[in-house]
Amino acid sequence: DTEVTQTPKHLVMGMTNKKSLKCEQHMGHRAMYWYKQKAKKPPELMFVYSYEKLSINESVPSRFSPECPNSSLLNLHLHALQPEDSALYLCASSHVPSGWTEAFFGQGTRLTVV
C-alpha cells in the first residue's frame, strides 16, 4: 500500500465552525507533513511531524492545530478560519524525516471557508 489517504475530499465550513482534516498512511513512514496550496501557487509547508512529534511549525496561525495520534494518522483541526484560508490542504509522508527521500502526497482536501 503506497497511498496516503485524506478525508474529506471537499469541505465547506463557516467561520465559526470547528472541523478536522484527516490523513492516514500505512507505509510505515515516520515523517508526516501538512501543506497548504492556493490556486495556481506552489504548496507551502505548514507542519512537519517527525516520529509523532511536531518538529516544524512554519509560523502557522493557531486557528490551525495539528495532531499526530499515532505513526499512521495525522489530523489538522480547524477553528475560526477566515475566507482567505480557503485552499487545497495536502498531507504527505516520507520514510524518514529528512528531505533526502521522496514524499508521498494524498489527493488533498479542498477547503472552502464561507
Added chain:
Amino acid sequence: SQQGEEDPQALSIQEGENATMNCSYKTSINNLQWYRQNSGRGLVHLILIRSNEREKHSGRLRVTLDTSKKSSSLLITASRAADTASYFCALNTGTASKLTFGTGTRLQVTL
C-alpha cells in the same frame, strides 16, 4: 527566498514533442526533486537528484543539475496527452526535513 523559480510558467506542445522546463534557485541545496500535479490534486514524485549528481534518467524523464549556475532542468521526451499537468521543482536545503516548492510550470500536451 529559498523558493525555486521555474520557467516557463506555461508550456503548450503537441504530442510527440519534447518538453523542457527549468528551475533556478539561490541557495545551496542538498538535493532537488521534481513533482507532477494533475488538476490541482495530489503531487507525485518524479525524480530526485543529489547536489553531487549532474544528470539522472527515469523512463522518458531526464533531469540535469548545475550547482554552479544553481539551476536544474526537466526534460520529458516524446510527450503524451497524459503528461498534461503542473510540474514543480522542490528544494531540500539545510538539515531540516522540509521541501520548498518552486513556482511551477503548467504543461499542456495536445493531440
